[in-house]
Amino acid sequence: MKGNEKIAFTAEAVAFMRARENSDKFSKYFVSPKIEHKFKLVSRFIPAYLDKISHKRVVLSNDIDRFIKTYEPEQIIELACGYSTRGLVFTQRDPKLVYVETDFSSVISRKRKILREIETSEGINLSKNHHLVAVDAINSDLYDSLHGLINKKKRTLIVAETLTSYLNSAEHDFLVGNIEHLLERVEEGAYLSHEGMKMLPGLFGKLLLFYRNKVAKTRSYRHFDDAQGIKDYFLNRGFVGVKTSESQVTSNIIYLAKRK
């Protein structure tokens, strides 16, 4: 199985939305002039719509942040991190937190370069516990790729934000198997992700998704119908507890599945 690297372009679109919403002071560094120009052009025609979807996207990240905080992880592995600034923000706040960001190699090398620029521009030092590793989540063995960085004794959380909707059912099952294989090797661990319940609304939503799917040669997949479906799936796979929360604002169900 091999991931579709064309999906990587969506990471910059998300960074643009975070920068537009001023969700943090770092996202702007990940938006290239080319993407900024393209989106500004689009936003001339649909400014209110772009505001609305940018806002929802930031709310989703904030909801995920809240779930992360309740679990109190000592070590986070973020799959498909894209240009999310969570790893940077969290490790600047808590330098003891081990944070391993993973994505395709093209994303990881650009992110490393931009993080170095941020260090200079913002006068900060990256935490020595903040790592970036190229991992195709449905190809590479997660544990083999990361075991040198992971402390088996630390409470571990694997996070995937807007990854699973790009995976078909076989790829999704493989991903969860990969996650289980890693979580079996730590003393305490859980997996946090979410399921979108609705497509982008309206004609513009359809057009944006059509554009994304054409460029990235992808589509949107659903894996669960409701919170009960999420619980059944993970409990049947040997997880020991599943917490879910439904957001009306983002039409997502966020779930945290504890392995042990």
Ligand SMILES: C[S@@+](CC[C@H](N)C(=O)[O-])C[C@H]1O[C@@H](n2cnc3c(N)ncnc32)[C@H](O)[C@@H]1O
């Ligand atoms: C919409 S972006 C979201 C990025 C980030 N999670 C965020 O919230 O800003 C989707 C990300 O999934 C990554 N991705 C898709 N398939 C992947 C795979 N098989 N392995 C690793 N990353 C993948 C893309 O490269 C891209 O960075």
